[in-house]
Amino acid sequence: MPETHTSAAEKILAVLDALAASAHAEPAGLTVAELGRAIEREKSVVSRQLKPLVELGLVERDPAGRHRLGWRLFSVAAQAGDQRLLMLAPPVMRKLARGLDERVHLSVRRDSSVLTVLTEGSGHAVQTVNWVGRLSPISCTSSGRALLFDHRAEELEGMFAAGVEPGAGPQAPATAAELIERVAAARERGYAIAVDEFEDGLAGVGAPVRDANGRIIAAINVSGPRYRLHDRLEDAGRHVSQATAYLSRAFAAPPPASASTDRIPVIPPPLQPGSHQQGHQPGAPQPAPSV
Amino acid sequence: MPETHTSAAEKILAVLDALAASAHAEPAGLTVAELGRAIEREKSVVSRQLKPLVELGLVERDPAGRHRLGWRLFSVAAQAGDQRLLMLAPPVMRKLARGLDERVHLSVRRDSSVLTVLTEGSGHAVQTVNWVGRLSPISCTSSGRALLFDHRAEELEGMFAAGVEPGAGPQAPATAAELIERVAAARERGYAIAVDEFEDGLAGVGAPVRDANGRIIAAINVSGPRYRLHDRLEDAGRHVSQATAYLSRAFAAPPPASASTDRIPVIPPPLQPGSHQQGHQPGAPQPAPSV
DNA sequence: GACTGACGTTGCAAAAATCGCAACGTCGAA
DNA sequence: TTCGACGTTGCGATTTTTGCAACGTCAGTC
Numbered sequence: 001m002p003e004t005h006t007s008a009a010e011k012i013l014a015v016l017d018a019l020a021a022s023a024h025a026e027p028a029g030l031t032v033a034e035l036g037r038a039i040e041r042e043k044s045v046v047s048r049q050l051k052p053l054v055e056l057g058l059v060e061r062d063p064a065g066r067h068r069l070g071w072r073l074f075s076v077a078a079q080a081g082d083q084r085l086l087m088l089a090p091p092v093m094r095k096l097a098r099g100l101d102e103r104v105h106l107s108v109r110r111d112s113s114v115l116t117v118l119t120e121g122s123g124h125a126v127q128t129v130n131w132v133g134r135l136s137p138i139s140c141t142s143s144g145r146a147l148l149f150d151h152r153a154e155e156l157e158g159m160f161a162a163g164v165e166p167g168a169g170p171q172a173p174a175t176a177a178e179l180i181e182r183v184a185a186a187r188e189r190g191y192a193i194a195v196d197e198f199e200d201g202l203a204g205v206g207a208p209v210r211d212a213n214g215r216i217i218a219a220i221n222v223s224g225p226r227y228r229l230h231d232r233l234e235d236a237g238r239h240v241s242q243a244t245a246y247l248s249r250a251f252a253a254p255p256p257a258s259a260s261t262d263r264i265p266v267i268p269p270p271l272q273p274g275s276h277q278q279g280h281q282p283g284a285p286q287p288a289p290s291v
Numbered sequence: 292m293p294e295t296h297t298s299a300a301e302k303i304l305a306v307l308d309a310l311a312a313s314a315h316a317e318p319a320g321l322t323v324a325e326l327g328r329a330i331e332r333e334k335s336v337v338s339r340q341l342k343p344l345v346e347l348g349l350v351e352r353d354p355a356g357r358h359r360l361g362w363r364l365f366s367v368a369a370q371a372g373d374q375r376l377l378m379l380a381p382p383v384m385r386k387l388a389r390g391l392d393e394r395v396h397l398s399v400r401r402d403s404s405v406l407t408v409l410t411e412g413s414g415h416a417v418q419t420v421n422w423v424g425r426l427s428p429i430s431c432t433s434s435g436r437a438l439l440f441d442h443r444a445e446e447l448e449g450m451f452a453a454g455v456e457p458g459a460g461p462q463a464p465a466t467a468a469e470l471i472e473r474v475a476a477a478r479e480r481g482y483a484i485a486v487d488e489f490e491d492g493l494a495g496v497g498a499p500v501r502d503a504n505g506r507i508i509a510a511i512n513v514s515g516p517r518y519r520l521h522d523r524l525e526d527a528g529r530h531v532s533q534a535t536a537y538l539s540r541a542f543a544a545p546p547p548a549s550a551s552t553d554r555i556p557v558i559p560p561p562l563q564p565g566s567h568q569q570g571h572q573p574g575a576p577q578p579a580p581s582v
Numbered sequence: 583g584a585c586t587g588a589c590g591t592t593g594c595a596a597a598a599a600t601c602g603c604a605a606c607g608t609c610g611a612a
Numbered sequence: 613t614t615c616g617a618c619g620t621t622g623c624g625a626t627t628t629t630t631g632c633a634a635c636g637t638c639a640g641t642c
Contacts, residue, residue: 007343008299052298
């Protein structure tokens, strides 16, 4: 029997997620009733659930009765390591999603899969689903191949031999040679393209985000139905590359700050093409970024 | 009877807080047993509590069994408004706290009080307590007066008349005139000093952080026992001012990013003394930052 | 001005999740 | 091998959360 364990954490996260989603809406924030509809719970439940959250500062309620994420959430998040990328990415992704009007995802590598971490949707009725928190195969997605940019042929071969998850689309790479070739083409081009690979009819374009050392730490991709994207893959690729280049610079920029010097930190100039592998062993085993 | 309602949110936040605190420890992260000791719960409870948190991605567990804050927390936090300051501040505060070896707090205004949002402690056995999440009076603390830098005399007078919370120390301002004078002195000096105001024996030095428009959005202060600080108030003030000046620049810097231009955003040069009020009405009612 | 509908909150008994304790298997150090 | 600490799991007892219903409030409408 399906023991539907519903943990408290899950309930709370549902609330926080709904509030996060409402942060850019108009008007920002949710009332008790709205929140109840959003997470499909009784308003009485929401009302009671909100009380401790507000007391703890995880949620803020304005005089008009609208609820937003509270300062306490950030005071927790801020203490943790290098999560700057996740803070910098949303506005860039938003701009990209609006510009191309297709869903944008930010993903990181997780072992031999791709974990989607942030998203921004489009206005279409038909669009890629929100993939946040889910894993995708690394060999047949644009994000995946963007994350594989720096991998040598032998590594890709080994990975393929170890059995990466295959795609369900007709164009998914069937052999290690195909994967190697497509990764090489993507690196050459500056962005990865995957059409009818993960799923028939789905098209995507992705590019990698690099840290100050040139290591790939994440990928951003745009995806949507093939019939809308296939005529503008190049255009989308250019935009995605610009976005990731911007993020790579911005992420590398703020040195943890020496408060006592007057040096003004500056976001460094764009990486030279081909120069990003300096001081970086593409073959070195890359621990999955914990981001 | 004291109905000790212990909400799920509270339990979860305790876990996340402990993990946040461990983020900069050596080694980073906590095992189940360590976490149990930190939050004073049975390890069996912790073990079970952790399971859904890990599944949801709020917590990550590395192969060695150490737990850290997970990507999901940031993917929620990142969606919300302008929280960049809270992400930028911790390293600066850490540096400040280490350098002066006294506790550092970052606070924002909350109506007629000061809400402390982040902190970084010192190595001393005797030090200011961690004040995060608590309110302090605005008229008799260094953070409070830093937040009042831009207020005109009439406003301060009105505020005083409306009855701001008084300090418990012998030197707390007893009249509106005293408050006005001390705020003016602080603005002149560049940082606020409060000794024996909030509490007898407690000394603090604070300065304001400004956004791109010069509006005060937060304050950073250093505080500790008077006997350790009274000989170096000036030095501490200089350090705090430098830190807030840096943060003001850094906070103003990253324009939400136009991904499609090649303009490289640069952190702007330091504000000219006295120039920060351009285009800013000091008298305009300032909504409490929701940060 | 009464009426209507939506909002947010609260009592209450039922349902569900968590807790503390004890026990188990595992691992590394002595 | 023994020992201690770790992380996990079963179990009944305890605590918390849930759904429903009712209440007071408020704004807009007739």
